[in-house]
Amino acid sequence: xxxxxxxxxxxxxxxxxxxxxxxxxxxxxxxxxxxxxxxxxxxxxxxxxxxxxxxxxxxxxxxxxxxxxxxxxxxxxxxxxxxxxxxxxxxxxxxxxxxxxxxxxxxxxxxxxxxxxxxxxxxxxxxxxxxxxxxxxxxxxxxxxxxxxxxxxxxxxxxxxxxxxxxxxxxxxxxxxxxxxxxxxxxxxxxxxxxxxxxxxxxxxxxxxxxxxxxxxxxxxxxxxxxxxxxxxxxxxxxxxxxxxxxxxxxxxxxxxxxxxxxxxxxxxxxxxxxxxxxxxxxxxxxxxxxxxxxxxxxxxxxxxxxxxxxxxxxxxxxxxxxxxxxxxxxxxxxxxxxxxxxxxxxxxxxxxxxxxxxxxxxxxxxxxxxxxxxxxxxxxxxxxxxxxxxxxxxxxxxxxxxxxxxxxxxxxxxxxxxxxxxxxxxxxxxxxxxxxxxxxxxxxxxxxxxxxxxxxxxxxxxxxxxxxxxxxxxxxxxxxxxxxxxxxxxxxxxxxxxxxxxxxxxxxxxxxxxxxxxxxxxxxxxxxxxx
Numbered sequence: 001x002x003x004x005x006x007x008x009x010x011x012x013x014x015x016x017x018x019x020x021x022x023x024x025x026x027x028x029x030x031x032x033x034x035x036x037x038x039x040x041x042x043x044x045x046x047x048x049x050x051x052x053x054x055x056x057x058x059x060x061x062x063x064x065x066x067x068x069x070x071x072x073x074x075x076x077x078x079x080x081x082x083x084x085x086x087x088x089x090x091x092x093x094x095x096x097x098x099x100x101x102x103x104x105x106x107x108x109x110x111x112x113x114x115x116x117x118x119x120x121x122x123x124x125x126x127x128x129x130x131x132x133x134x135x136x137x138x139x140x141x142x143x144x145x146x147x148x149x150x151x152x153x154x155x156x157x158x159x160x161x162x163x164x165x166x167x168x169x170x171x172x173x174x175x176x177x178x179x180x181x182x183x184x185x186x187x188x189x190x191x192x193x194x195x196x197x198x199x200x201x202x203x204x205x206x207x208x209x210x211x212x213x214x215x216x217x218x219x220x221x222x223x224x225x226x227x228x229x230x231x232x233x234x235x236x237x238x239x240x241x242x243x244x245x246x247x248x249x250x251x252x253x254x255x256x257x258x259x260x261x262x263x264x265x266x267x268x269x270x271x272x273x274x275x276x277x278x279x280x281x282x283x284x285x286x287x288x289x290x291x292x293x294x295x296x297x298x299x300x301x302x303x304x305x306x307x308x309x310x311x312x313x314x315x316x317x318x319x320x321x322x323x324x325x326x327x328x329x330x331x332x333x334x335x336x337x338x339x340x341x342x343x344x345x346x347x348x349x350x351x352x353x354x355x356x357x358x359x360x361x362x363x364x365x366x367x368x369x370x371x372x373x374x375x376x377x378x379x380x381x382x383x384x385x386x387x388x389x390x391x392x393x394x395x396x397x398x399x400x401x402x403x404x405x406x407x408x409x410x411x412x413x414x415x416x417x418x419x420x421x422x423x424x425x426x427x428x429x430x431x432x433x434x435x436x437x438x439x440x441x442x443x444x445x446x447x448x449x450x451x452x453x454x455x456x457x458x459x460x461x462x463x464x465x466x467x468x469x470x471x472x473x474x475x476x477x478x479x480x481x482x483x484x485x486x487x488x489x490x491x492x493x494x495x496x497x498x499x500x501x502x503x504x505x506x507x508x509x510x511x512x513x514x515x516x517x518x519x520x521x522x523x524x525x526x527x528x529x530x531x532x
Contacts, residue, residue, distance in 0.1 A: 023123045026100050027051070027079045030125065033096035037211070039088040048089055050081045057081065061118070063362075064110035064130060068369045069444070070119050078105070078118070078126035085131045087205070087213055087239050093127045094237065095211040098519050103483070105522065106233050108148045109177025110363065113372045113474040116522045117180060117233070121483045129179050132239065137162040142245040143202060144168070148179030148238045153344070153359035159245065160341035160356060166245040167340045169194045171472075172347040174359050182241055183232035184472035185420045187429070189284045189309050189347060192408030194246045198228040198418050199409075203242035206232065209515045213239065226510040226526075230419035230500065231471055234507075234526040235514055251337040253310040253317050254346045257328055258303055260292065265304040266386050271327050272306070273380040277407030277427050280320055282311040287428075290400035291393055300397070302390045307347070313337055369444060370435040371451040374473040375462040376426045377403075385461055392457060396450045402431045421501040422468055430462070431473055452477060469498040476523060486518055486527040495524045 035045055050057045060081055065071055079102070082093045097104045103124040107117040118126055129149035135158040136145040146155055153174030159166050169190035171181055186197020194200060203216045204227060214236075216224045223235060232238045259265040272287055279285070285308040292303035306328055310317040314335045321330045336352055345354045381389075393399050411424040422429070434451040436443055455477075459467070469478050479494020481487050488508065496504040504526075511518075512528040521527075 023079060026102055026123060029100040030080070030096045030102055033099065034082075034092050037088070037092035037095050039086070043085055048083055048085055050083065051079070052077060059365075060128070061126070062365045064107055064128060065115075065118060066111050066366050067113060067115060068366045068439075069371075070115035071366060072439070075115075076119055076121055076124075078120075078124050081126045081128055083128045083131055087132075087207065090127065090129075090132075090207045090237050090239060091211040091213065093125060094207055094209065094519075097125050098209065103521070106179070106237050107177070108179030109151060109175060109181060111173065111176050112180065113370075114476045114523075116474065116524065120522070127237065129177065129237075134240075137245075139163045139166065139245070142166065144243050144245060145240055146178050146243055147240045148177065150178045152176045152178065152181060153361065155243075156341055156344045157356055157359040160339070163245075164250055164339050164341075165248060167248045168197070168243055168245060169200055170197045172344070174344060174348060175361070175363055178241060179232070179238045181472065182243075183227055183229070183238055185229050185470065187404070187470070187472060189286070189404075190246065190248075191410055192279075192284050192405065193281045193311060195409045195413055196229075196418075196420060197243075198420060199413060200244040200246065201228050201241055202244050204228075205239040206235070207237040207239060209236065209517075209519050222506075222510045223514055226419060226507055228418045228420075229471070230503075230507045230510075230526060231524075233522065234511060234520055236520060248340040249312055250339065251313055252340050252343050253308075253312060253314050253335050253337050254343050255306075255308045255330060255335045257306045257308075257330060257334055259306070260294070260301050260303050261390060262295065262301065265289075265302060266383055266390070268306070268327055269304055269386060270380065270383050271325065272403075272405075273377075273427060275325050276405035277411075279324055279405070279407070281408040283317070283320060284309050285325075285405060287403040288400065289390070289393065289403075291397050300394045302393060309343060309347070368435045368437055369439070369447070370433060371448055372434075372473050373432045373451060373455045373475050373477065374470040375430040375432075375455070375458055376422055376468040376470075377428050377430060377462050378425055379461075380427065381461045389457070392454055396434070396447075396454060398436055398447060399432065399434045399450070399454060401433070404429045404431075415501070416503060416506075419500050419503045419507055420471075421503050422470065426463075429470060430458075431470075466497040466501065468501065469495075471499045474524070480523040481525075481527075483521075483523055486521050486525055488527040488529065491524075491527050496526070499524075 084090045104127050106127045108129045132147040133150040134147045139162050152170045170186045170188045182197040206214050288305040294301040341356050405428045406426040415421040415423045434447050436447045478498045507526045511526045516528050
């Protein structure tokens with residue numbers, strides 16, 4: 001029987017009221033439960049938990065959000081934000097959310113490209129870790145204790161305050177939160193010398209599904225393996241990492257050489273593919289193509305930046321470049337020597353000479369809508385394909401790429417050492433970044449479709465069976481489950497394989513052992529066996 005339109009409208013209103021009442025009841029139960037599960041503290045609960053009725057709620061939500069696609073009026077909002085100030089707040093959040101049937105999302109830096117750390121389609125609590133940002137440097141033992149909410153900029157700054165000859169391998173963007181960035185891999189420009197962040201983790205503190213705080217010894221080696229590259233949010237809440245500091249010289253050398261198509265950029269990019277992964281471990285050269293204004297008015301071209309970092313001085317770098325990549329034409333006056341901590345600002349495109357204090361810059365509300373994707377390249381892309389690629393980029397305009405070279409230490413680490421499987425056999429990793437600033441369905445649909453079509457164009461030139469992807473460049477196009485369920489079948493045939501390859505089965509085994517009821521879940525989480 002077909003219901004009259006009025007009856008349908010009334011039913012919709014009744015369903016909304018029922019859900020709203022249920023959500024309100026669940027939140028009230030959570031708020032009542034929370035104080036009973038925290039240790040003695042003088043901190044008032046009102047300064048820890050924010051609800052939509054609080055004036056600070058919206059700014060708290062947006063200031064840790066990087067993608068405007070997830071800041072629209074229709075984006076689902078959390079029932080409450082828990083801005084944890086000590087580990088017991090994390091424990092209470094897990095215990096009370098679980099006991100009252102609420103999902104949680106865990107956010108450290110807010111750089112989750114698809115918003116999975118702060119958006120859910122079911123009622124949820126946002127556990128925000130940004131207040132847990134203690135950093136303790138132990139130069140003598142070359143280690144540091146870093147809480148999950150500390151940004152990588154704060155980590156770099158803290159290391160430099162204690163030593164000018166130590167560093168940590170991690171990402172270029174220094175507002176990344178240590179919790180999520182490291183647990184997904186931690187990819188940066190020291191990788192050819194020292195590997196990824198996860199290759200330099202000694203210990204961790206994790207709140208598990210029962211609210212216990214575990215370290216490496218008490219969680220066991222299987223779980224410790226899983227959270228270093230498997231995405232810790234599938235297994236618990238990382239409270240802190242114990243990291244291994246690595247050695248760098250007092251001065252490193254950086255350079256940026258820009259070439260347009262008219263200046264032979266295509267030949268240089270092709271040659272870069274042949275040599276970048278074979279260079280000295282101390283040398284990392286990123287290629288970054290983007291659309292630029294041409295010499296003729298109204299005509300576009302591609303400008304490619306070759307951005308380099310050498311763990312040494314200019315006089316050591318120049319002979320290496322003349323031997324391995326003379327075509328780039330690097331000159332001494334293209335290069336600048338500086339302490340490693342200052343190079344982290346150079347990589348974020350700050351002017352040379354910028355104070356290291358800028359590493360402590362606070363989060364800002366997002367300004368762009370964007371879609372990011374990734375690929376791994378195992379064979380050089382032919383020049384003819386590069387030329388077609390440039391043409392597509394110019395047509396789409398709002399796209400840039402980063403090509404990050406492999407080789408060195410990355411080829412020496414077994415693909416099963418951590419859940420991150422993308423090791424030997426890769427020439428470089430591509431990040432695609434499509435962006436726009438105008439709000440609205442048509443604009444969003446246009447650029448999302450362009451991002452996908454460009455990615456499809458690249459299919460013949462990248463990894464296959466599976467077509468590999470990088471977890472930290474989160475991409476729901478590679479497969480996703482609904483936020484209130486997780487299918488092993490879906491994960492196994494899509495994102496599980498692309499992100500983790502043969503390591504996926506071991507991740508599922510660990511998940512089944514530590515979180516059989518699948519409390520820690522999101523659209524691309526690791527499922528336990530029972531959800532087949």
